[in-house]
Amino acid sequence: xxxxxxxxxxxxxxxxxxxxxxxxxxxxxxxxxxxxxxxxxxxxxxxxxxxxxxxxxxxxxxxxxxxxxxxxxxxxxxxxxxxxxxxxxxxxxxxxxxxxxxxxxxxxxxxxxxxxxxxxxxxxxxxxxxxxxxxxxxxxxxxxxxxxxxxxxxxxxxxxxxxxxxxxxxxxxxxxxxxxxxxxxxxxxxxxxxxxxxxxxxxxxxxxxxxxxxxxxxxxxxxx
Numbered sequence: 001x002x003x004x005x006x007x008x009x010x011x012x013x014x015x016x017x018x019x020x021x022x023x024x025x026x027x028x029x030x031x032x033x034x035x036x037x038x039x040x041x042x043x044x045x046x047x048x049x050x051x052x053x054x055x056x057x058x059x060x061x062x063x064x065x066x067x068x069x070x071x072x073x074x075x076x077x078x079x080x081x082x083x084x085x086x087x088x089x090x091x092x093x094x095x096x097x098x099x100x101x102x103x104x105x106x107x108x109x110x111x112x113x114x115x116x117x118x119x120x121x122x123x124x125x126x127x128x129x130x131x132x133x134x135x136x137x138x139x140x141x142x143x144x145x146x147x148x149x150x151x152x153x154x155x156x157x158x159x160x161x162x163x164x165x166x167x168x169x170x171x172x173x174x175x176x177x178x179x180x181x182x183x184x185x186x187x188x189x190x191x192x193x194x195x196x197x198x199x200x201x202x203x204x205x206x207x208x209x210x211x212x213x214x215x216x217x218x219x220x221x222x223x224x
Contacts, residue, residue, distance in 0.1 A: 004032040005147065007130045009155040014165045015101070021169045023102040030095045038135040038142060040089035044100055045129040048115060049079045052125035062118025066111065079127065082112040091137065106166050109177050116162050123156035
């Protein structure tokens with residue numbers, strides 16, 4: 001009889017020596033029998049389940065691009081994909097542990113990062129959907145089977161952990177993706193005004209956009 005294999009997320013911690021920001025998910029793996037497992041080619045889809053937590057008004061403002069205004073959230077807040085992860089699990093009998101690397105980015109154009117960036121405290125509700133191939137050590141030949149589609153687990157990732165990881169790799173900075181033409185114009189704007197950095201150029205543009213303008217009747221109004 002083929003033993004069932006179960007997966008559980010035991011914890012998620014920052015990878016301290018990685019060049020890029022990576023979280024390491026420790027996965028507990030258990031079989032229901034004492035037959036040896038030769039190896040597991042483990043795959044995992046990690047999803048975000050926004051309905052599992054509440055949001056302050058400041059967080060709701062940051063989630064406007066993702067879910068729209070709060071009154072629409074009943075229709076728009078759905079589970080969505082964060083990333084895919086994979087790992088090779090060596091042979092074992094009974095129980096073992098494996099590490100799934102979860103690469104992070106601070107590109108706010110990425111849906112998951114935009115969601116993380118909007119949160120101020122609490123936890124990030126994650127869902128781990130496991131799949132992959134199990135290689136059983138048979139007596140005469142290697143047996144191959146698939147991880148059951150029912151194998152999944154949930155985990156609450158502290159927002160503070162993600163923020164600390166990003167701050168470690170990108171201290172007091174972030175990334176915004178722009179088109180080549182926009183970058184060229186932004187650099188020209190910076191040079192023409194003698195500004196020291198692109199960040200200063202963006203700040204100057206934002207400050208100018210927030211200045212009141214005169215209407216035709218002489219009254220002032222804020223620029224949109």
